[in-house]
């Protein structure tokens with residue numbers, strides 16, 4: 099199967115799309131078509147462990163990877179050493195016809211592991227196919243979750259290195275510790291004196307700098323990206339939608355062939371887009387419900403057909419969804435525009451130049467057949483976390499809380515009683531102070547550090563503190579490098595040693 103650019107033109111293989119990340123001219127790679135599966139194909143997933151389900155889906159997309167390469171990659175990624183639940187992405191019933199798909203059982207306790215445990219293997223195999231002998235140097239700017247997931251994915255993968263820039267004052271205590279205690283001989287973690295935008299702007303400038311590329315080249319290194327616009331991050335995410343459906347059938351939550359709804363806490367639109375790919379392949383999905391926090395640019399887009407970044411940026415208790423430009427939406431726009439790359443280019447140019455674009459009423463209506471959207475602020479989210487705990491005994495994190503609230507609103511508004519899966523993207527232990535506050539009020543966290551809050555949550559939920567969190571206490575801090583937000587300083591930090 100070939101891959102096209104959302105802005106027209108390029109035709110590449112899967113491995114080329116994964117190795118280069120972004121298409122020339124700034125477009126994103128999309129598959130030439132959606133491979134189709136039937137009911138028997140989906141039913142056969144029932145009997146398979148997660149790694150085999152992943153193999154089945156990936157082999158439909160990654161045609162220039164051998165069966166052996168794909169099998170090797172999924173076995174290495176989705177193993178008992180790396181995930182603390184044998185189902186890898188377990189589904190559990192919350193109540194009635196509401197289910198939770200838990201995507202946080204990987205090494206960094208957030209859903210980014212589902213893709214970033216696999217991506218390094220795909221990148222390495224792609225480099226081999228391309229005859230690339232230089233070191234593949236991954237650069238990441240992170241607001242928290244992506245950085246650690248990339249570090250864990252790439253650490254000690256031969257032929258690669260991974261450098262992460264994080265804003266010194268912009269990540270949670272647990273997130274900072276997770277990153278600065280990372281081992282491995284090929285990892286670098288650098289605090290930028292600034293906010294997330296400073297870190298991200300610097301990294302983007304490094305990617306665009308011929309001078310930096312030349313200096314890297316002299317050291318036998320070539321830049322690559324692990325961020326969520328890489329197709330190699332999208333395709334592993336398609337797997338868990340199929341996997342969840344198979345598990346739901348097995349648990350009697352839905353009869354084979356009956357539709358389900360998925361509600362997805364959304365930032366960059368990568369996670370929910372994978373669900374839409376699954377639907378296009380033939381998975382019986384009724385609605386994909388896009389849940390946003392107070393940064394509700396997508397809620398407005400689905401309601402009005404206009405995407406506008408003329409708005410304030412809010413810091414919320416669900417920081418991984420604090421985003422104004424959802425890059426992966428471009429892949430949906432491409433299909434909405436009937437694969438007219440020129441039209442997508444025009445919209446993206448308008449976004450860059452005037453901060454907004456409109457897709458028109460007809461396309462908006464078309465989208466609303468599949469997508470619903472809603473938002474919840476921090477207060478509503480905390481109330482939902484509290485209510486859900488009271489009702490079910492289950493403790494969810496702040497991102498998942500946004501989705502739970504949006505689902506409740508959607509059901510009240512529409513009366514749609516289709517079985518629904520809430521995609522749970524992080525462990526509550528990753529955001530324990532905010533979760534504890536939601537459950538017991540602000541006083542409950544007074545004077546407590548993250549570990550004390552975690553201990554408190556354990557008492558309430560009965561779910562043991564994951565070892566990934568408790569181990570942080572003992573692990574030595576291995577990375578203490580800092581740099582200013584000046585791009586030259588960032589370049590030097592990557593090139594040092």
Ligand SMILES: *Cc1c(COP(=O)(O)O)cnc(C)c1O
Pocket residue numbers: 208209210243244326363364365366367368369370418419497523524
């Ligand atoms: C990244 C992230 C999201 C948002 O996912 P997108 O693919 O960017 O929409 C939601 N929740 C958590 C915990 C995340 O880390």
